[in-house]
């Protein structure tokens with residue numbers, strides 16, 4: 358699954374535009390990933406706060 362590190366998230370919203378599944382939202386200026394992730398890795402490529410969680 359994809360994990361967002363809230364301590365690193367600045368709420369910039371950059372990866373909202375790159376997500377092909379359109380499942381990323383900002384809630385209280387923190388990124389929240391919803392259901393339906395395609396595991397494409399696009400968000401991880403553009404955001405240091407995002408990583409695959411194994």
Ligand code: SF4
Pocket residue numbers: 359375376377378379380381390393394395396397398399400401
């Ligand atoms: S891995 Fe791809 S589909 Fe999943 S949240 Fe990131 S950008 Fe969206």
